[in-house]
Amino acid sequence: MGRSAEEIKKDIESGNTALGIEFGSTRIKAVLTDGTTAPIAQGSYEWENRLENGIWTYSLEDIWKGLKDCYADLAVDVKKQYGLTLKKVGAMGVSAMMHGYMAFDADGKLLVPFRTWRNTMTAEAARRLTDLFNYNIPQRWSIAHLYQAVINGEEHVSRVHFLTTLAGYVHWKLTGKQVLGVGDASGMFPIDPATGQYDAEMLDKFEEMMVPKGYPWKLRDLLPEVLSAGDEAGTLTEEGAKLLDESGNLEAGIPLCPPEGDAGTGMTATNSVAVRTGNVSAGTSVFAMVVLEKTLETVHQEIDMVTTPDGHLVGMVHCNNCTSDLNAWVGLFEEFYELMGQKTDRNTLFGTLYRKALEGDEDCGGLLLPLRRADHRLRGGTPAVYAPSGQQAGTGKLHAYPLIQFPGNPEIWSGHSVQGRARDAG
Secondary structure, eight states, X not given: OXXXXXXXXXXXXXXXXXXXXXXXXXXXXXXXXXXXXXXXXXXXXXXXXXXETXXXXXOHHHHHHHHHHHHHHHHHHHHHHHSOOOOOOSEEEEEEOXXXXXXXXXXXXXXXXXXXXXXXXXXXXXXXXXXXHTSOOOTTSHHHHHHHHHHHTOGGGGGOOEEEOHHHHHHHHHHSOOEEEHHHHTTTSOEETTTTEEOHHHHHHHHHHHGGGTOSOOHHXXXXXXXXXXXXXXXXXXXXXXXXXXXXXXXXXXXXXXXXXXXXXXXXXXXXXXXXXXXXXXXXXXXXXXXXXXXXXXXOTTOEEEEOXXXXXXEEEEESOSHHHHHHHHHHHHHHHHHTTOOOOHHHHHHHHHHHHTTSOTTGGGOBOOOOOTTOSOXXXXXXXXXXXXXOOOHXXXXXXXXXXXXXXXXXXXXXXXXXXXXXXX
16 A cells, blocks of 8 residues: 555655666666555656767766656656645755766866767777786776777876766766776776776786886776765765755755665666676667676686676676667658658557557568677668568568567577576686
């Protein structure tokens, strides 16, 4: 039995609540929960990355407008449902898309536009670092982006003072603390599961390699402090409260948990944080994760090593494309519908096509759409749908195919060496 509106109002007024904010690739979400952890209000803001000068990015203006509008949407929902102005929150946390490259100088100025996880521009750096560490370094990781900038001789590198992720950046501005949850940190630089900190031996190897370059920094001084779930990570400052809530109603002093990555939120939401548990996250990208018992004995370039929010090692298989392609696919039918003079909302359209997909053949009639791995070596291409001769590409088959194909990409990429990885993982 659900709680009454009066009970929920008491929680809101007393601050017996928690606020979670997630920066996804296409939508920023905010959810307010009550004292029983049940969701009681929500807000959202749709946004999209841009390809500028060959780099997928969001501007700082995009980030702060999105956060403010998302929070404002939440506050409106609280007012609409409960007739209250949101002033107090008991605790809050920020999570966001992992990896990428946000480099700041000593004055806190962003040195180059935010390079998101979608960029596949660090192949040489990723290969060299994988060889140096004997540890798989994917292209989207922050250390690969930094080292690729070194290889390219980019002018800004000598002025780097601080590196972080999107969640780390937002948390820094809200609290003044340059910290990062261990799960998100594991997508910047390898984590030693024995210590829950950056791998000291790998840090030493990287810094030794950098000596001839003469940079005025050491990598261990650039990276944010690593925290585990439950650690104190600062409180919302007066300045941070103003960044979040332009109305000025939200009170400062709210404790924040360590900022985390979207992989960690997915693991937590599906209760897949214990050893030998796993989950699949289907969003703009798609990735499968399994919490491991021990470190893999050999390097598998199709498996990325990250951690749970409390530092347990996780094997991840990641592919860059999933719901963005699915959204575009459904968008074709939405456009056709509108060209015929009809109107429909996207929820109805998605539901209709999903139900139609249930009528498709189990093998989708042999349809084939080339997929893209996260670290593919192709800089461009033209995806196409192929069908065997004599097969009719009916709507049921066409709609079923992307539902099977995109979330299934990690299994396809990892399936050829399942037995070997199982032996490594114990």
